[in-house]
Amino acid sequence: MSVRTDDFDVIRGELLRIGVRFARWHAARRVPACADDAALINAYRSHIDHVSAEGGYRTVDVVRMTPGPAGPDPSRPGCPVREKFLEEHVHDEDLVRFVVSGSGCFYLHAARRVHAVLCRAGDMLSVPSRTAHWFDAGVRPTYTAIRFFREGDDRAAHFVPNGIAGRFPVLDDLVPMT
Numbered sequence: 001m002s003v004r005t006d007d008f009d010v011i012r013g014e015l016l017r018i019g020v021r022f023a024r025w026h027a028a029r030r031v032p033a034c035a036d037d038a039a040l041i042n043a044y045r046s047h048i049d050h051v052s053a054e055g056g057y058r059t060v061d062v063v064r065m066t067p068g069p070a071g072p073d074p075s076r077p078g079c080p081v082r083e084k085f086l087e088e089h090v091h092d093e094d095l096v097r098f099v100v101s102g103s104g105c106f107y108l109h110a111a112r113r114v115h116a117v118l119c120r121a122g123d124m125l126s127v128p129s130r131t132a133h134w135f136d137a138g139v140r141p142t143y144t145a146i147r148f149f150r151e152g153d154d155r156a157a158h159f160v161p162n163g164i165a166g167r168f169p170v171l172d173d174l175v176p177m178t
């Protein structure tokens with residue numbers, strides 16, 4: 001059975017059942033996505049400090065995914081890092097992301113279901129460590145996010161044998177380009 005909704009409260013409630021927190025933040029002041037990392041972090045400083053204190057996160061950084069050069073296969077162009085995160089994996093750290101601009105879809109595999117959570121600018125997602133997941137920012141990614149880490153140096157992805165990611169639609173199928 002598949003259920004699709006864009007109702008924030010419904011999404012938040014469903015995700016809480018698997019221990020995932022979903023929130024929306026507003027910047028203290030508007031900053032363009034092309035601003036440097038420090039400017040983006042400063043714009044959300046009060047939110048970042050709150051989440052860091054609550055979750056024990058000691059470092060944050062900014063990740064940016066942009067379209068790469070077109071490759072020989074038009075169905076798989078662009079950002080090479082996209083391929084890596086399309087496979088089901090877990091991390092020893094929590095997965096905590098705040099989307100500054102663009103969008104990306106986090107597929108969370110928990111309690112025998114897959115939740116595809118499309119996150120857009122202003123969305124904050126906090127997923128417990130060891131939750132199986134994969135991620136897609138699309139064929140032409142425009143995704144900038146702030147990431148939170150406890151340790152800062154153990155960000156490895158541990159891939160799940162026989163992962164199920166390939167059985168689910170990628171972002172561009174879920175949200176067709178208009």
Ligand SMILES: [Fe+2]
Pocket residue numbers: 085089090091095133134135157
């Ligand atoms: Fe991941």
